[in-house]
Amino acid sequence: xxxxxxxxxxxxxxxxxxxxxxxxxxxxxxxxxxxxxxxxxxxxxxxxxxxxxxxxxxxxxxxxxxxxxxxxxxxxxxxxxxxxxxxxxxxxxxxxxxxxxxxxxxxxxxxxxxxxxxxxxxxxxxxxxxxxxxxxxxxxxxxxxxxxxxxxxxxxxxxxxxxxxxxxxxxxxxxxxxxxxxxxxxxxxxxxxxxxxxxxxxxxxxxxxxxxxxxxxxxxxxxxxxxxxxxxxxxxxxxxxxxxxxxxxxxxxxxxxxxxxxxxxxxxxxxxxxxxxxxxxxxxxxxxxxxxxxxxxxxxxxxxxxxxxxxxxxxxxxxxxxxxxxxxxxxxxxxxxxxxxxxxxxxxxxxxxxxxxx
Amino acid sequence: xxxxxxxxxxxxxxxxxxxxxxxxxxxxxxxxxxxxxxxxxxxxxxxxxxxxxxxxxxxxxxxxxxxxxxxxxxxxxxxxxxxxxxxxxxxxxxxxxxxxxxxxxxxxxxxxxxxxxxxxxxxxxxxxxxxxxxxxxxxxxxxxxxxxxxxxxxxxxxxxxxxxxxxxxxxxxxxxxxxxxxxxxxxxxxxxxxxxxxxxxxxxxxxxxxxxxxxxxxxxxxxxxxxxxxxxxxxxxxxxxxxxxxxxxxxxxxxxxxxxxxxxxxxxxxxxxxxxxxxxxxxxxxxxxxxxxxxxxxxxxxxxxxxxxxxxxxxxxxxxxxxxxxxxxxxxxxxxxxxxxxxxxxxxxxxxxxxxxx
Numbered sequence: 001x002x003x004x005x006x007x008x009x010x011x012x013x014x015x016x017x018x019x020x021x022x023x024x025x026x027x028x029x030x031x032x033x034x035x036x037x038x039x040x041x042x043x044x045x046x047x048x049x050x051x052x053x054x055x056x057x058x059x060x061x062x063x064x065x066x067x068x069x070x071x072x073x074x075x076x077x078x079x080x081x082x083x084x085x086x087x088x089x090x091x092x093x094x095x096x097x098x099x100x101x102x103x104x105x106x107x108x109x110x111x112x113x114x115x116x117x118x119x120x121x122x123x124x125x126x127x128x129x130x131x132x133x134x135x136x137x138x139x140x141x142x143x144x145x146x147x148x149x150x151x152x153x154x155x156x157x158x159x160x161x162x163x164x165x166x167x168x169x170x171x172x173x174x175x176x177x178x179x180x181x182x183x184x185x186x187x188x189x190x191x192x193x194x195x196x197x198x199x200x201x202x203x204x205x206x207x208x209x210x211x212x213x214x215x216x217x218x219x220x221x222x223x224x225x226x227x228x229x230x231x232x233x234x235x236x237x238x239x240x241x242x243x244x245x246x247x248x249x250x251x252x253x254x255x256x257x258x259x260x261x262x263x264x265x266x267x268x269x270x271x272x273x274x275x276x277x278x279x280x281x282x283x284x285x286x287x288x289x290x291x292x293x294x295x296x297x298x299x300x301x302x303x304x305x306x307x308x309x310x311x312x313x314x315x316x317x318x319x320x321x322x323x324x325x326x327x328x329x330x331x332x333x334x335x336x337x338x339x340x341x342x343x344x345x346x347x348x349x350x351x352x353x354x355x356x357x358x
Numbered sequence: 359x360x361x362x363x364x365x366x367x368x369x370x371x372x373x374x375x376x377x378x379x380x381x382x383x384x385x386x387x388x389x390x391x392x393x394x395x396x397x398x399x400x401x402x403x404x405x406x407x408x409x410x411x412x413x414x415x416x417x418x419x420x421x422x423x424x425x426x427x428x429x430x431x432x433x434x435x436x437x438x439x440x441x442x443x444x445x446x447x448x449x450x451x452x453x454x455x456x457x458x459x460x461x462x463x464x465x466x467x468x469x470x471x472x473x474x475x476x477x478x479x480x481x482x483x484x485x486x487x488x489x490x491x492x493x494x495x496x497x498x499x500x501x502x503x504x505x506x507x508x509x510x511x512x513x514x515x516x517x518x519x520x521x522x523x524x525x526x527x528x529x530x531x532x533x534x535x536x537x538x539x540x541x542x543x544x545x546x547x548x549x550x551x552x553x554x555x556x557x558x559x560x561x562x563x564x565x566x567x568x569x570x571x572x573x574x575x576x577x578x579x580x581x582x583x584x585x586x587x588x589x590x591x592x593x594x595x596x597x598x599x600x601x602x603x604x605x606x607x608x609x610x611x612x613x614x615x616x617x618x619x620x621x622x623x624x625x626x627x628x629x630x631x632x633x634x635x636x637x638x639x640x641x642x643x644x645x646x647x648x649x650x651x652x653x654x655x656x657x658x659x660x661x662x663x664x665x666x667x668x669x670x671x672x673x674x675x676x677x678x679x680x681x682x683x684x685x686x687x688x689x690x691x692x693x694x695x696x697x698x699x700x701x702x703x704x705x706x707x708x709x710x711x712x713x714x715x716x
Binding site for chain 1: 465497498499500558559560561562563564566567568592593594595596597598599600601602603604606607630632633636644647648651652
């Protein structure tokens with residue numbers, strides 16, 4: 001069966017920083033995206049909006065999108081709380097009636113919607129709720145600490161700073177160097193891209209670490225390096241529990257700290273900026289302390305997201321981070337040839353193989 | 359309607375340290391417990407097994423238990439992972455057929471079992487799955503930081519060390535002093551005792567802090583002090599995510615650190631003791647750092663569980679904790695007249711009212 005071609009729904013919210021799922025899917029598999037639905041940005045191309053993605057069109061509504069001949073609709077935005085905008089319901093019905101599958105990462109399972117489920121049944125389409133947790137997850141017991149490959153997790157100063165992107169870039173670079181590297185998806189976008197994984201923010205709270213343990217161990221089969229996709233932030237008022245459970249369940253030997261260089265407050269609170277970010281060095285202390293409370297871990301590099309800066313500003317931001325933390329740092333999207341994080345990972349693996357620690 | 363009288367199921371596992379739910383329900387509402395089912399301890403009284411609870415009988419099976427005339431069966435043990443032991447199923451059917459309700463805190467919802475649901479329907483009985491999360495929980499936004507009452511959370515060096523018991527004792531003592539104090543239940547046992555609350559370990563991971571925020575705010579109505587029941591431990595390989603989400607969602611101004619004095623390793627790992635507990639001072643540093651990353655908080659006292667010690671050993675353990683941490687410390691179950699934690703809470707409230715911090 002040929003891989004599916006997706007129409008991405010990101011209506012009203014398609015932009016470099018808001019439509020995270022849409023953007024990452026476009027970045028990592030543009031050849032499988034036929035278009036994006038957004039009435040605001042409609043008329044142009046994805047490249048106009050994101051600065052990458054080429055000539056993929058942005059269309060104003062579902063009818064125009066279906067005319068592009070997709071095999072499946074992908075929900076491309078992740079609203080806070082994860083619920084489906086009501087106005088999309090009719091669009092999804094029409095997509096199912098046109099024979100399209102639906103891939104969704106929302107907390108509300110579309111397959112549980114009786115109308116959508118019935119249309120899917122009648123039209124022999126599939127509704128894939130990738131955030132639906134597997135049955136019978138274990139409570140974590142720290143088994144991931146016993147894995148032979150180097151396990152590295154990205155951690156962040158906030159949500160939506162580049163934790164998945166960092167790992168996807170490194171996965172490519174390491175495999176290109178002949179180091180067998182496996183990316184472990186822990187969120188909807190990673191699962192869309194890789195086709196497996198568990199959305200750890202969607203499991204029952206007692207099983208966050210258990211889910212992380214399970215997929216980290218799966219990712220470790222036939223790999224030399226396991227790169228686990230991070231989630232949230234240890235000081236995020238809403239999502240920190242997911243972050244810590246993932247940290248303890250995956251027992252990473254090394255961490256890369258991800259940060260959006262221009263951000264000063266935690267992003268979900270833009271309207272009410274009461275929670276100021278501490279310096280990177282404080283985040284490093286916090287993550288190393290919290291992680292090492294279960295298994296020794298160390299931050300080995302900084303990954304900056306400088307999407308809203310000039311090249312000069314980005315270079316200055318990296319230099320400042322290097323000077324503050326003493327760690328290698330780059331923006332792997334802006335400077336894909338910069339080997340800073342690749343070299344840091346290879347060096348960490350050397351130390352790990354020799355001493356069992358990074 | 360008269361309050362229900364419970365028969366507690368704790369078969370094979372009724373003991374001071376394992377049957378946590380059963381024991382706490384007996385400690386805080388013995389007048390509503392008609393008996394305990396456990397074939398191992400059967401023949402004696404609850405007092406024989408626990409050292410408290412008086413003449414409540416322990417019976418070998420459901421038939422003998424139903425003869426005691428309960429209105430409801432309460433599942434009194436919390437197996438790891440929270441699932442129902444299979445052999446209990448037939449017993450619960452017979453209880454429903456005898457007209458009893460069922461109260462359960464298991465992760466597996468008994469109301470979803472088609473046979474039990476059908477027997478409940480036929481017999482007009484209710485199955486109360488207290489761990490079933492409410493619909494439409496919010497993502498936390500730090501609102502609990504704005505509350506007027508002092509919010510205090512118990513945190514622990516492990517699971518099952520006395521975090522709920524500490525708060526229940528303090529709730530009584532503070533109310534006796536005329537300080538309007540509200541206990542906020544975050545786990546099945548607390549919910550059994552108080553009749554409200556949310557089992558934060560049973561909500562979808564993204565909503566742990568949101569659930570904590572919601573019930574902390576509910577508890578703050580008409581209260582001067584809000585005592586939130588803690589869960590797990592920040593260094594527990596399986597449950598730490600719940601602990602941190604609860605810490606950030608409830609935005610406590612003060613913390614009490616709970617510890618079982620004789621324990622050296624995290625308890626779920628007794629068979630494989632790889633995770634040694636750090637000193638109390640290290641836990642304090644860890645909890646204050648993690649909590650204050652969202653909202654300033656401070657550990658103001660130590661609550662020791664000395665159930666397996668002599669009085670002299672218990673006094674020595676408290677003295678050692680005081681000397682190590684410089685904080686007040688007692689075992690409020692063994693020494694109920696010791697005002698150490700009560701005084702520490704009152705002093706914290708004074709500081710909070712004057713300065714907004716503890």
